[in-house]
Amino acid sequence: MRDCANFLTKADLYLDGELDDVAMAEVRDHLGECPNCLREYGLHQALQTMVGQAGGGDFAPTDLHGKILSRLAQLGADEGTNPPSERVRIGGGWEASTP
Structure with missing residues (x-):
């Protein structure tokens, strides 16, 4: 740098x-x-x-992560494209590989 x-x-x-x-x-x-x-x-x-x-210690619902990934997969299928298959930052320190 x-x-x-x-x-x-x-x-x-x-x-x-x-x-x-x-x-x-x-x-x-x-x-x-x-x-x-x-x-x-x-x-x-x-x-x-x-x-x-x-933030007051508020946390996302435990099932939110799965719902987001599921919706991304559905959107990719609806558009005939594959959702990104890379690590994404979801928030609150979560990281996950999308399908």
Whole structure:
């Protein structure tokens, strides 16, 4: 990672652990070298914490994950296409492979 603008586009992905190992290392290296981005990262981190706390501990129904995947499969069948077969972020930290 060579510039601060690139870092800022990756800050939230970094916080969520959604970058590959190489990109994670690039972000860590940049944070170690750039006090401005380190400060910005701290703001992103604080915001993420506040948003998480504001959720009030509400959780999605336990069957929601299955319903979403089932509906995606149905939509793919209705349109004659295959639904994506990759890992997707559903929310609340859930990840699943679609059929």
